[in-house]
Amino acid sequence: MYRKVLCLCVFLFLGYVNGQAEQQLLNKLACIDHEECGACLSAAPHCRWCADPYYKSAVPRCNDDVSLVQSGCSQGLIQRPLPALWEIVSNNTLQDVQPGNILGHVVQIQPQNIRLSLKPRETRKVKFSYRPAKNYPLDLYYLMDLTWSMKDDKETLVSLGDALTVTLKNLTDNFRIGFGSFADKPLMPFISVDEKRLANPCAMEEHACEPTYNYRHHLSLTDQVKDFIDNVNTSAVTANLDNAEGQLDALVQVISCGRRIGWSAHSRKIVIMLTDGSIHTAGDGKLAGAAKRNDGECHLDDNGYYADSVIYDYPSLEQVYRLLDKYKVNVVFAVTDSVKSYYDNVHQLLDDFTYVAKLESDSSNILKLVKKSYEDIVSVVDFEDDSSSGPVKVQYFTNCGVKGGSMMETTRCTGVEYGMTLDYEAHLTLDSCPEYKKITQKVRISESQLGQDSLDLEVELHCGCDCEADQIKDMSLTCPSNSHLVCGVCQCNKGWSGPLCDCSIEDEAASAALEAQCRDPNVNRSIACSGTGDCLCGKCDCDRGYSGRYCQCKNCERSVENGMECGGIGRGTCVCGQCSCVAGWGGAACDCPAASDSCIAPGATDVCSGHGDCVCGRCECMASEEDGKYSGMFCETCATCENPLCANAEPCVSCHLNNTCTDLCTIGNLNYTVSERLRDTETLKNGEISCILRMENEEGQECQYKYTYSAASSSMISMEIVIRSIDCYQATKAKIMNSALIIMACVIAGGLIAILVFKSAQIVSDRRAYAKFVKEAEESRLHMQELNPLYISPISEFRMPEAYNRDKID
Structure with a gap:
């Protein structure tokens, strides 16, 4: 018995020693192939570099601490990774x-x-x-379309008065307000070139207005609302021919003319653009001769007009987006219902910095739009x-x-x-x-x-080393020509290679001696650079996917989770095509955690819900005789059983549909993000599970919501819920009543039809029997005399004599 125990202990000890030796060998292999200090220290945390220029040992300079000290490298010249900062x-x-x-x-x-x-x-x-x-400064600039169709909106803006002040003060105590207007480029075909129409574009309306201009800055940002109202009141409308205006021209000037507009360095910048027309974009200006590409710079004259609009083309949406991002300006398109869908499309291209709001025909709801838009903007981080x-x-x-x-x-x-x-x-x-x-x-x-x-x-x-040649004072080691001392070794200058740095990299004819240095001495009849690289002046230039002095090593596998080789630092090190994993990690790419936390569903305690095994941090589901094959990221569902994660997600889907929570919902210590992709017809991604929720909507209809969820690992517990489709129908009671009435009607109709069919068939049968009876009766009377010789007909027939005078009247 004691012998068996002793043998077992010896076996375990030898296995442990063998494992330790194998790990030490892998640690050495991770270092020794590197011939530069920076590459050495970056190879693995335990790698060190000997910067002693007189180091003559055959042990590679890139090695572990113990090996370098034992090989005679000066302790003070061993380069170690810099401490974390x-x-x-x-x-x-x-x-x-x-x-x-x-x-x-x-x-x-x-x-x-x-x-x-x-x-x-x-x-x-x-x-x-x-x-x-709180009370973060607000710079609000009204950019108004002052073409003829917007004259009523101008009058509404003038009438706001104190109401505008109250609205802005409710948003923030620190606000400033400015005003500008726009129309279109004063060029044909955007305007009429008739002399009368040039002087008064509103002549057709029998009204006097200002000659057409592209953009005019009326009032710089100020905290005096009265000045704003006065400037709006004194501004004059103008007109153009088409329904598209120069909104983008005006917007670029408002954004880029920061000094003229008065934008503050520390403020939330919002432009409210009021318009009922569509937009001219890049290329339209060439029709009128404004062919120079818009430069996105400020071109306002002393009177605040964009005078160079006749020279520069309209800007593109891409240019506007870059300016909005550069100057951090938000734009609210306050537009009428007739063009709202048009600006919705524009908003999709300028999504991060624009908002679209429906403006009443006379701008009567402008204050509500200002408040709503401001709240929408500040609520997003x-x-x-x-x-x-x-x-x-x-x-x-x-x-x-x-x-x-x-x-x-x-x-x-x-x-x-x-x-x-x-x-x-x-x-x-x-x-x-x-x-x-x-x-x-x-x-x-x-x-x-x-x-x-x-x-x-x-x-x-930390990709380099602190070991330049000037750090070594009393050493007179000289390097060959075309080289210099770096970290204890002579490193060739750029463009040179070889042991003596006498081989030009551009030299096509490599000598046999240099090519021999590209052959692995441990492999008989090896080819230069293992056939996976090119030999350049005695050094291998490896093909993509290979490494090592002789290109003999394939690159190690990368982790699927983070895309880094051997899972990155803290998980493993690449050793000639094989990952050497640290404790707690395993697998070909060191991306398999030894712990099973990632296999436990959010809010649960069982590994793989008790229906599978945790392999490499992922659940491999089993099958049971009763429920069949289990599926899901945590083996939480099957064809015949209820999915617990679907049940956990239902409250968040419900509150999202009822608008009683934001896009983020929290239950217990779990976070759920809920979004809708009703038109998403893509197949489910790996890890997504489909669920169904049935509930009544606000209209009392019974709705079926199909949604999917994908759960994250337990280190970052959260679930993403995506609602894919909505199918609504009448409520259950009404549905049952209607179904019952329909069934009753169908039964009654079926019975009536059956009775009618039966009665019709009976009538047809009776008529056929009667017709047959009549026919047989006639045939019987016709042949009765022949059949019965004793028969005497009851009918007598008398004939008058032929000689009787029928015309004689007695």
């Missing part, structure tokens, strides 16, 4: 606008500045908060950044202000109110080094609607 430079607390200090210390995002570092294949989380400030200029990638997660809610991946939150604090996480990832030297990338994260408050990140990319 994390420093919050500026962290002012969130603060609203203070009375009497409009441009003071308003803070809407916290913190404001952070310095941090990133290593290759590393992801770091940056947490920040955002809270919309959306973040953006400028990380596209560098190798760092940014992902955003937020709870959208739901206290205790879990984080979900999105940049946009709706239904945001004053006083609501939104918690965000920015996940910064460095997939690989663009070059092996220390680089600093600056990332600016800002709210897309304002762009004034921001979180500035200074990200140091």
Whole structure:
């Protein structure tokens, strides 16, 4: 017995030692192929570089600490990864606008500045908060269509008076208001060139008006509403020929002429455009000779007119979008019902910065539109950044202000109110080094609607080493020509290669000695660079998908989850085509967690709902004799059983349909996002499960809502719900009553038809029998004498004699 136990212990010990040895070998292989310090330290966290220029050992310079020390590398010249950097430079607390200090210390995002570092294949989380400030300054500019058809709207705007002041003060105490008008380019064919019509475009209406102009700036932004009303009142209408106007020309001038308009550096900028006409866009101006491409610059003269409109073409929607994004201006198209569908299409192209509102024919609802549009604009928070200029990638997660809610991946939150604090996480990832030297990338994260408050990140990319030649004072090591000392080794200058840096990369005829350096000495009859690369001056230039000194290694698999090789830092390291995973991770790409948390459905405790096995972080469902095959991300549903996640999602679908919650719904500690794609005919994506909810709508109809859900992993618990179709019919009681009446009517009709058919058949049968009887009776009388010789007919016949005189009268 003791011998068996001893043998088992020895076996386990040898297995453990063997495993440790295999892991140490993989760790060495991850390092030794690299011949530059930056590439070495980026290969794996345990890799070190010997920068000692007198290091003569055969052990590679890129190795682990122990191997380099044992091989004689000076401890002080061993290059190690730089320590992680994390420093919050500026962290002012969130603060609203203070009375009497409009441009003071308003803070809407916290913190404001952070310095941090990133290593290759590393992801770091940056947490920040955002809270919309109360009484944030508002710059509101009315841009009005003053063509003849809008004269009534101008009179309505003049009559607003104190009501406009009250409306704006209810929105914010810090507001300013400006005014401008537009018509069209004063060129044929947009206007009449008749002399009388040039001087008075409204002559056909027997009314005097101002000559046609494209855009005129009347009043710069001011807090005096009386000045605004006076300027609107004194402005004159004009006219043009077609129904399309120069809205985009005017809008570009309003946006780009910041000094003339008076836009504040710290304010929410909104343009209310009132019009009942369609839009001239790029290319239309060429019809009138305005062929020069619109430059998006300010061209107002001293009187506020856009005088150069006869030179420049209309801008394109793409140009307008770029200007709106650059200057952070929101536009509300307040348009009449006749052109609303047209502006809905325009809004789809300028979605992030425009809104469409229906304007009454005389603009009587303009104050309601201002209030509604302002509330819609401030209730949306959306973040953006400028990380596209560098190798760092940014992902955003937020709870959208739901206290205790879990984080979900999105940049946009709706239904945001004053006083609501939104918690965000920015996940910064460095997939690989663009070059092996220390680089600093600056990332600016800002709210897309304002762009004034921001979180500035200074990200140091740890891709290089601190071991230049001038750090070594008392060493006189010289390098061959065409090379220089870098981190203890002679590195060839650009354009040269080979052991002595005497081989030009552009030299097509490589010598046999240099080509031999491209052959793997451990493989007999090996071909240069393993046949998967080109030998250039003694070094292999590997094809895509291969690496290693002799291009003998395939690239390692990338994680499906994050797209990084071997799952990224903290999960595994690529060792010559094979991923060496750290503890807690496994699989070919180190993307299989040892824990089973990702296989537990939101709000549940059982792994794979008790109907499957967790394999590589995903559920592999089983089948049962009673319910058949289970399916779903967590094996939560089958053909004959009720889906618990459908039941959990029903309250959020119901509140969304009843408009009693925002796009984000929280039940317990779970977040649900609900959206509608009623015209989406695509097949279900992997992981999406279909559900059905039956409920009555506001009209009392019984509706069937088909929706799908997709659940995220437990580390980011949330569910996305998409309503795919709505099928409504009459309520259940009415439906049953109608069905019963229809059935009764059908039964009665069927009975009547059956009786009529039976009666008709009976009548036809009786008539046929009677006809047959009559026929037989006639035949019987006709042949009766022949058949009965004793028969004597009761009919007697008398004839008068022929000689009797019938004409004689007695």
